Amino acid sequence: MKLTVTNLTVARGGAPVLLGVSFVVNAGSALVLRGPNGIGKTTLLRTLAGLQPALSGTVNFPEDAGAYASHADGIKSQLTVTENLAFWADVHGTKLPDTVFGAFELDDLRTRLAGTLSAGQKRRLGLARLGVISRKVLFLDEPTVSLDGFSVKMFANWLRDAHFARGGIAVIASHVDLGIEAAELELIPFKAAADAGGGSDEVFL
Numbered sequence: 301m302k303l304t305v306t307n308l309t310v311a312r313g314g315a316p317v318l319l320g321v322s323f324v325v326n327a328g329s330a331l332v333l334r335g336p337n338g339i340g341k342t343t344l345l346r347t348l349a350g351l352q353p354a355l356s357g358t359v360n361f362p363e364d365a366g367a368y369a370s371h372a373d374g375i376k377s378q379l380t381v382t383e384n385l386a387f388w389a390d391v392h393g394t395k396l397p398d399t400v401f402g403a404f405e406l407d408d409l410r411t412r413l414a415g416t417l418s419a420g421q422k423r424r425l426g427l428a429r430l431g432v433i434s435r436k437v438l439f440l441d442e443p444t445v446s447l448d449g450f451s452v453k454m455f456a457n458w459l460r461d462a463h464f465a466r467g468g469i470a471v472i473a474s475h476v477d478l479g480i481e482a483a484e485l486e487l488i489p490f491k492a493a494a495d496a497g498g499g500s501d502e503v504f505l
């Protein structure tokens with residue numbers, strides 16, 4: 301299994317943001333996207349995950365293998381931590397693995413209403429979703445936002461020991477060094493010429 305991206309041009313508000321991006325990520329490895337704020341990391345990740353169309357080019361990975369995780373945690377605040385994870389397990393037609401609580405430091409928070417969690421605890425719960433749904437190709441947008449150093453390590457360990465060890469792939473936009481072995485892709489060379497139009501993509505506002 302691998303992720304193959306060929307000559308991909310991605311857009312926001314109809315205007316190209318990054319032009320002609322190509323790379324391959326093999327099973328068991330990661331690619332970290334680098335570049336300043338606004339270069340198009342989120343736009344590229346969303347396009348790779350199939351959440352928005354590319355202007356041109358192709359993205360190839362096995363069907364139904366992808367999962368996207370963004371800054372927004374997608375947590376249901378009226379449900380407990382366990383109920384949130386059980387919900388995602390249900391949606392994906394899978395069992396809730398008990399190991400996920402330990403892997404994401406949620407053991408002591410099982411019965412807490414998600415709405416009462418701290419920002420970092422919510423982030424851990426959002427990331428724990430990835431441990432429940434078992435998708436092989438992860439598109440991660442700033443996964444460590446709000447996490448302290450200990451939790452960053454915890455997530456890096458999960459990626460290494462649970463995800464990459466089983467042949468998983470991750471494309472990660474991160475301003476923080478996750479401490480994992482990964483290839484890097486600097487996006488500045490792919491930057492499209494400045495857009496004078498100022499178009500807006502209402503659906504993503």
Ligand SMILES: Nc1ncnc2c1ncn2[C@@H]1O[C@H](COP(=O)(O)OP(=O)(O)OP(=O)(O)O)[C@@H](O)[C@H]1O
Nearest residue numbers: 312313337338339340341342343499500501504505
């Ligand atoms: N809804 C939108 N409509 C039009 N343009 C947008 C929209 N959202 C973002 N943009 C623009 O598209 C470009 C790429 O934004 P994107 O969010 O992909 O960057 P990023 O590299 O992820 O930034 P950051 O590091 O700040 O998260 C930016 O210039 C941004 O201003």
